[in-house]
Amino acid sequence: MSQEFKNHDMTMMFAIHDALRRELERIARITARVDEDPRHVLSTAVGWELFKKFLTIHHTSEDVTVWPVMQRALAGQPDELALLDAMEAEHAVIDPLLADIDAALADRDSGLERLGGLTDTLYTQLGGHLDHEEGEALKLMDITMTTEEWVTFSKEQSGRVGDDARRYLPWLLDDMAAAKVAGILGKMPEHLRNAYETEWRAAYEDLDIWGTRAHTSAR
Numbered sequence: 001m002s003q004e005f006k007n008h009d010m011t012m013m014f015a016i017h018d019a020l021r022r023e024l025e026r027i028a029r030i031t032a033r034v035d036e037d038p039r040h041v042l043s044t045a046v047g048w049e050l051f052k053k054f055l056t057i058h059h060t061s062e063d064v065t066v067w068p069v070m071q072r073a074l075a076g077q078p079d080e081l082a083l084l085d086a087m088e089a090e091h092a093v094i095d096p097l098l099a100d101i102d103a104a105l106a107d108r109d110s111g112l113e114r115l116g117g118l119t120d121t122l123y124t125q126l127g128g129h130l131d132h133e134e135g136e137a138l139k140l141m142d143i144t145m146t147t148e149e150w151v152t153f154s155k156e157q158s159g160r161v162g163d164d165a166r167r168y169l170p171w172l173l174d175d176m177a178a179a180k181v182a183g184i185l186g187k188m189p190e191h192l193r194n195a196y197e198t199e200w201r202a203a204y205e206d207l208d209i210w211g212t213r214a215h216t217s218a219r
Helices: 011-031 038-044 046-065 067-073 078-092 094-106 111-144 147-173 178-185 190-207 212-218
Strands: none
Touching (some): 011 038, 011 046, 011 111, 011 147, 011 178, 046 147, 094 111, 147 178, 147 190, 178 190
Protein backbone atom coordinates (compact mmCIF):
# COMPACT_ATOMS: atom_id res chain seq x y z
CA MET A 1 0.00 0.00 0.00
CA SER A 2 2.93 2.31 0.61
CA GLN A 3 3.55 2.35 -3.18
CA GLU A 4 0.59 4.71 -3.51
CA PHE A 5 2.53 7.39 -1.66
CA LYS A 6 5.10 9.52 -3.45
CA ASN A 7 6.66 11.59 -0.69
CA HIS A 8 6.73 9.68 2.59
CA ASP A 9 7.28 6.08 3.62
CA MET A 10 4.05 4.96 5.31
CA THR A 11 5.33 1.49 6.27
CA MET A 12 5.40 2.17 10.00
CA MET A 13 2.03 3.90 9.90
CA PHE A 14 0.41 0.81 8.43
CA ALA A 15 2.35 -1.41 10.84
CA ILE A 16 1.04 0.38 13.95
CA HIS A 17 -2.49 0.39 12.52
CA ASP A 18 -2.29 -3.35 11.86
CA ALA A 19 -0.95 -3.96 15.38
CA LEU A 20 -3.86 -2.03 16.88
CA ARG A 21 -6.36 -4.01 14.80
CA ARG A 22 -4.71 -7.25 15.91
CA GLU A 23 -5.12 -6.28 19.55
CA LEU A 24 -8.71 -5.20 19.04
CA GLU A 25 -9.41 -8.71 17.76
CA ARG A 26 -7.74 -10.24 20.80
CA ILE A 27 -9.65 -7.98 23.20
CA ALA A 28 -12.91 -8.93 21.46
CA ARG A 29 -12.14 -12.63 21.88
CA ILE A 30 -11.34 -12.16 25.57
CA THR A 31 -14.54 -10.29 26.34
CA ALA A 32 -16.58 -12.93 24.49
CA ARG A 33 -15.28 -15.74 26.73
CA VAL A 34 -17.66 -17.54 29.04
CA ASP A 35 -15.19 -19.85 30.81
CA GLU A 36 -13.59 -17.09 32.88
CA ASP A 37 -14.49 -13.57 34.00
CA PRO A 38 -13.14 -11.33 31.19
CA ARG A 39 -12.71 -8.52 33.72
CA HIS A 40 -10.03 -10.54 35.47
CA VAL A 41 -8.37 -11.65 32.24
CA LEU A 42 -8.24 -8.15 30.75
CA SER A 43 -7.31 -6.24 33.90
CA THR A 44 -4.37 -8.54 34.66
CA ALA A 45 -3.08 -8.83 31.09
CA VAL A 46 0.11 -7.02 30.13
CA GLY A 47 -1.43 -6.79 26.67
CA TRP A 48 -4.16 -4.41 27.80
CA GLU A 49 -1.61 -2.01 29.29
CA LEU A 50 0.62 -2.17 26.21
CA PHE A 51 -2.35 -1.61 23.90
CA LYS A 52 -3.42 1.50 25.81
CA LYS A 53 0.12 2.85 26.05
CA PHE A 54 1.09 2.43 22.41
CA LEU A 55 -2.30 3.61 21.12
CA THR A 56 -2.02 6.75 23.23
CA ILE A 57 1.55 7.38 22.07
CA HIS A 58 0.53 7.07 18.43
CA HIS A 59 -2.51 9.32 18.71
CA THR A 60 -0.78 11.93 20.87
CA SER A 61 2.10 12.12 18.39
CA GLU A 62 -0.39 12.82 15.60
CA ASP A 63 -2.25 15.36 17.72
CA VAL A 64 0.98 17.23 18.46
CA THR A 65 2.96 17.02 15.21
CA VAL A 66 0.57 16.13 12.38
CA TRP A 67 -2.87 17.73 12.61
CA PRO A 68 -1.72 21.25 13.69
CA VAL A 69 0.92 21.32 10.94
CA MET A 70 -1.59 20.27 8.32
CA GLN A 71 -4.23 22.72 9.53
CA ARG A 72 -1.81 25.60 9.00
CA ALA A 73 -0.77 24.32 5.58
CA LEU A 74 -4.36 23.77 4.46
CA ALA A 75 -5.85 27.03 5.71
CA GLY A 76 -8.63 28.15 3.39
CA GLN A 77 -9.36 24.64 2.08
CA PRO A 78 -12.64 23.70 3.83
CA ASP A 79 -12.94 20.10 2.61
CA GLU A 80 -9.43 19.22 3.72
CA LEU A 81 -9.87 21.00 7.04
CA ALA A 82 -13.12 19.12 7.61
CA LEU A 83 -11.22 15.85 7.21
CA LEU A 84 -8.65 16.96 9.80
CA ASP A 85 -11.46 17.96 12.17
CA ALA A 86 -12.93 14.48 11.72
CA MET A 87 -9.58 12.87 12.54
CA GLU A 88 -9.30 14.86 15.77
CA ALA A 89 -12.91 14.16 16.70
CA GLU A 90 -12.37 10.44 16.18
CA HIS A 91 -9.29 10.59 18.41
CA ALA A 92 -11.24 12.40 21.10
CA VAL A 93 -13.68 9.56 21.72
CA ILE A 94 -10.99 6.94 22.33
CA ASP A 95 -9.50 8.05 25.67
CA PRO A 96 -12.90 8.27 27.40
CA LEU A 97 -13.70 4.79 26.08
CA LEU A 98 -10.48 3.39 27.53
CA ALA A 99 -11.29 5.04 30.87
CA ASP A 100 -14.81 3.61 30.81
CA ILE A 101 -13.45 0.14 30.12
CA ASP A 102 -11.00 0.44 33.01
CA ALA A 103 -13.87 1.54 35.25
CA ALA A 104 -15.91 -1.49 34.18
CA LEU A 105 -12.95 -3.77 34.88
CA ALA A 106 -12.78 -2.43 38.42
CA ASP A 107 -16.53 -2.57 39.03
CA ARG A 108 -17.38 -5.81 40.84
CA ASP A 109 -21.13 -5.19 40.67
CA SER A 110 -22.19 -4.09 37.19
CA GLY A 111 -18.87 -3.95 35.35
CA LEU A 112 -19.33 -7.26 33.57
CA GLU A 113 -22.67 -6.12 32.13
CA ARG A 114 -21.07 -2.99 30.65
CA LEU A 115 -17.78 -4.45 29.48
CA GLY A 116 -18.97 -6.18 26.32
CA GLY A 117 -20.76 -3.12 24.99
CA LEU A 118 -17.81 -0.87 25.75
CA THR A 119 -15.26 -3.10 24.04
CA ASP A 120 -17.60 -3.49 21.06
CA THR A 121 -17.75 0.30 20.83
CA LEU A 122 -13.96 0.54 21.05
CA TYR A 123 -13.63 -2.04 18.28
CA THR A 124 -16.04 -0.12 16.06
CA GLN A 125 -14.80 3.40 16.81
CA LEU A 126 -11.07 2.72 16.64
CA GLY A 127 -11.36 0.34 13.71
CA GLY A 128 -13.45 2.88 11.82
CA HIS A 129 -10.95 5.61 12.56
CA LEU A 130 -8.01 3.54 11.29
CA ASP A 131 -9.90 2.76 8.09
CA HIS A 132 -10.86 6.43 7.63
CA GLU A 133 -7.30 7.59 8.18
CA GLU A 134 -5.88 5.08 5.74
CA GLY A 135 -8.60 5.75 3.18
CA GLU A 136 -8.32 9.53 3.13
CA ALA A 137 -5.99 11.20 5.63
CA LEU A 138 -2.72 9.41 4.77
CA LYS A 139 -2.86 10.61 1.18
CA LEU A 140 -3.43 14.14 2.44
CA MET A 141 -0.49 13.80 4.84
CA ASP A 142 1.68 12.61 1.97
CA ILE A 143 1.03 15.65 -0.21
CA THR A 144 0.85 18.23 2.59
CA MET A 145 3.66 17.51 5.05
CA THR A 146 7.27 18.28 4.20
CA THR A 147 10.03 15.74 4.70
CA GLU A 148 11.17 17.65 7.77
CA GLU A 149 7.67 17.63 9.24
CA TRP A 150 7.30 13.91 8.60
CA VAL A 151 10.64 13.23 10.29
CA THR A 152 9.50 15.36 13.24
CA PHE A 153 6.40 13.19 13.57
CA SER A 154 8.50 10.02 13.49
CA LYS A 155 10.90 11.39 16.08
CA GLU A 156 8.02 12.51 18.30
CA GLN A 157 6.57 9.03 18.30
CA SER A 158 9.96 7.39 18.89
CA GLY A 159 10.70 9.81 21.71
CA ARG A 160 7.44 8.99 23.44
CA VAL A 161 8.17 5.26 23.13
CA GLY A 162 11.61 5.85 24.66
CA ASP A 163 12.88 2.98 26.79
CA ASP A 164 9.74 0.99 25.96
CA ALA A 165 11.27 0.24 22.54
CA ARG A 166 12.27 -3.17 23.95
CA ARG A 167 8.56 -3.99 24.16
CA TYR A 168 7.22 -1.73 21.42
CA LEU A 169 9.15 -3.29 18.54
CA PRO A 170 8.24 -6.92 19.34
CA TRP A 171 4.66 -5.81 20.03
CA LEU A 172 4.54 -4.02 16.67
CA LEU A 173 5.88 -7.08 14.83
CA ASP A 174 3.83 -9.64 16.76
CA ASP A 175 2.06 -12.09 14.44
CA MET A 176 3.25 -10.18 11.36
CA ALA A 177 4.17 -12.02 8.17
CA ALA A 178 7.88 -12.83 8.02
CA ALA A 179 8.44 -10.86 4.81
CA LYS A 180 6.94 -7.72 6.36
CA VAL A 181 9.00 -8.18 9.51
CA ALA A 182 12.16 -8.47 7.44
CA GLY A 183 11.24 -5.34 5.48
CA ILE A 184 10.71 -3.26 8.62
CA LEU A 185 13.82 -4.54 10.40
CA GLY A 186 15.86 -3.95 7.25
CA LYS A 187 15.19 -0.21 7.53
CA MET A 188 16.29 -0.01 11.17
CA PRO A 189 19.75 0.66 12.62
CA GLU A 190 21.81 -2.46 13.19
CA HIS A 191 21.83 -2.11 16.99
CA LEU A 192 18.01 -2.16 17.06
CA ARG A 193 17.83 -5.20 14.79
CA ASN A 194 20.35 -7.02 16.94
CA ALA A 195 18.55 -6.11 20.15
CA TYR A 196 15.25 -7.34 18.74
CA GLU A 197 16.68 -10.59 17.41
CA THR A 198 18.88 -11.49 20.39
CA GLU A 199 16.92 -10.15 23.38
CA TRP A 200 13.70 -8.23 22.85
CA ARG A 201 11.66 -10.78 20.89
CA ALA A 202 12.30 -13.62 23.35
CA ALA A 203 11.62 -11.38 26.35
CA TYR A 204 8.36 -10.23 24.80
CA GLU A 205 7.27 -13.79 24.09
CA ASP A 206 8.01 -14.70 27.69
CA LEU A 207 5.60 -11.98 28.83
CA ASP A 208 2.68 -13.94 27.32
CA ILE A 209 0.88 -10.60 27.15
CA TRP A 210 -2.66 -12.00 26.98
CA GLY A 211 -2.11 -14.99 29.28
CA THR A 212 -2.60 -17.43 26.43
CA ARG A 213 -0.26 -20.09 27.76
CA ALA A 214 -1.73 -19.96 31.26
CA HIS A 215 -5.23 -20.33 29.87
CA THR A 216 -4.22 -23.21 27.57
CA SER A 217 -2.44 -25.12 30.34
CA ALA A 218 -5.45 -24.76 32.62
CA ARG A 219 -7.80 -26.48 30.18
